[in-house]
Amino acid sequence: MEIKFKKVQKKHLPLLKELAKSLNIEMEEDSKSPYNKEFVAKILKGDKDLRDGKGISIALEDLWK
Secondary structure (H helix, E strand, C coil), rough: CCCCCCCHHHHHHHHHHHHHHHHCCCCCCCCCCCCCCCHHHHHHHHHHHHHCCCCCCCHHHCCCC
């Protein structure tokens, strides 16, 4: 028999792991992400660059010039 838990909060994961261990239940984690890892890395790098002041500002009226 298989049971799947979806959208488990991180704070509850240790409790579920301990329960499975105490009941001798095999537990398998699936952390597949629908996002491409390289794309996520680019977005996170861009956010970090903006926080570090490496971005530029363009006025809305100058955007289409």
